[in-house]
Amino acid sequence: MKFSSIVYSIKQGFKNIHRNRMFSLASIGTIATCLFLFGIFYFILANFRYTVKIEEKSVGISIFFDDGATQEQIDAIGEQIKARPEVATMEYISAEQAWEKYKQDTFANEQELVDTFQDDNPLADSASYVVYLDNVSQQPEFVEYVQHIDGVRKVNNSDKLAKGLSDFNILLGYGSAAIIILLLAVAIFLISTTITMGISVRKEEISIMKLIGATDYFVRSPFIVEGIIIGLIGAMIPLFILYLIYNQAITYIGQKFSILSNILHFLNINHVFGTLIPISLAMGVGIGLIGSIITVRKHLRV
Structure with missing residues (x-):
C-alpha cells in the first residue's frame, strides 16, 4: 500500500469519527469504561495474587x-x-x-x-x-x-492451607477470564455499531469509488483505521485516570483499614503499570481492529 494511501486512510478514519461523533464518543466511552473496569479488576487481581504469593512463601x-x-x-x-x-x-x-x-x-x-x-x-x-x-x-x-x-x-x-491458597488462585483466574470476555464483547459490539453507521452514511460515496476502480482494501482501510483510533483513544483515557488514582487508593486503604496492613500487600505503581499499559493498549487496539474488520466484512459489500 502506497504512503499516500496510508495517509488517506488515516485522514478518512478521523473524518469518519468526526462525521459520526456521537456514536464515536459512545464507542470511546464504552471502551474507556470497559478498560477502566478492567484496570480496577486488574489492580484487585494483581494485588490479591501478590498477597497470595507472599502468603504461599510464608507456609x-x-x-x-x-x-x-x-x-x-x-x-x-x-x-x-x-x-x-x-x-x-x-x-x-x-x-x-x-x-x-x-x-x-x-x-x-x-x-x-x-x-x-x-x-x-x-x-x-x-x-x-x-x-x-x-x-x-x-x-x-x-x-x-x-x-x-x-x-x-x-x-x-499445612495441607489444608496449601490447598486453600492454590484453589483461590485458580478461582481468581477463572473469574478474571469471565469478566474480561464480557467486557470485550460489549466493547466490540459498540465499535461495530459505530462503524456500521459510518458505512451507511458513506454508502453512495463508496459505490462511486468502486465504480472508478478503487480496490476493496482501499475502501475498507479507513474504517479499520477508524476502529483502531477509537480503540486507542478509549484505552489511553482510563490508563491516565487509573495512574492518577492508584497510589491514592492504596494509601487510603492502608490508612482506613490499618487492621488489614499485615494481611494485604500492594504492588508498587511501576510494577503494576509496566504490565497494565501494554495490555490495555493492545486490548484497545485489538477491540477496535476486530470490531471494524467484522463490521466491514459484514456490511461493506458494494
Missing part, C-alpha cells in the same frame, strides 16, 4: 531428622533439599534455638518453671529445616520426595 514445611542424626547427616539432607527447584528459601533451626523459642512462647512469664529444666534440653532431638516453596501447589510432590530421604523422621506441612 513453611518443617523437616525433622532421625534421633541421633549427626551434623554431617543433617547437612547432607539440607543439600538434597536445596537442590530441589521448587525451594525458595530454607532455614535450619537447631535444638537449642527450638528450645529457646519454645520457652519464649510457652513460659514467657514463668521463669521458675524454666529453671527446673536447668541445663537439660527437652527438645534435644528437635532440630529441623523449615522450607518455603515458590509455589504452594508444589507442596504434595515436595513432601513426598522429602519423606523418602534417608535420615528424615517426620515432615510437618
Whole structure:
C-alpha cells in the first residue's frame, strides 16, 4: 500500500469519527469504561495474587531428622533439599534455638518453671529445616520426595492451607477470564455499531469509488483505521485516570483499614503499570481492529 494511501486512510478514519461523533464518543466511552473496569479488576487481581504469593512463601514445611542424626547427616539432607527447584528459601533451626523459642512462647512469664529444666534440653532431638516453596501447589510432590530421604523422621506441612491458597488462585483466574470476555464483547459490539453507521452514511460515496476502480482494501482501510483510533483513544483515557488514582487508593486503604496492613500487600505503581499499559493498549487496539474488520466484512459489500 502506497504512503499516500496510508495517509488517506488515516485522514478518512478521523473524518469518519468526526462525521459520526456521537456514536464515536459512545464507542470511546464504552471502551474507556470497559478498560477502566478492567484496570480496577486488574489492580484487585494483581494485588490479591501478590498477597497470595507472599502468603504461599510464608507456609513453611518443617523437616525433622532421625534421633541421633549427626551434623554431617543433617547437612547432607539440607543439600538434597536445596537442590530441589521448587525451594525458595530454607532455614535450619537447631535444638537449642527450638528450645529457646519454645520457652519464649510457652513460659514467657514463668521463669521458675524454666529453671527446673536447668541445663537439660527437652527438645534435644528437635532440630529441623523449615522450607518455603515458590509455589504452594508444589507442596504434595515436595513432601513426598522429602519423606523418602534417608535420615528424615517426620515432615510437618499445612495441607489444608496449601490447598486453600492454590484453589483461590485458580478461582481468581477463572473469574478474571469471565469478566474480561464480557467486557470485550460489549466493547466490540459498540465499535461495530459505530462503524456500521459510518458505512451507511458513506454508502453512495463508496459505490462511486468502486465504480472508478478503487480496490476493496482501499475502501475498507479507513474504517479499520477508524476502529483502531477509537480503540486507542478509549484505552489511553482510563490508563491516565487509573495512574492518577492508584497510589491514592492504596494509601487510603492502608490508612482506613490499618487492621488489614499485615494481611494485604500492594504492588508498587511501576510494577503494576509496566504490565497494565501494554495490555490495555493492545486490548484497545485489538477491540477496535476486530470490531471494524467484522463490521466491514459484514456490511461493506458494494
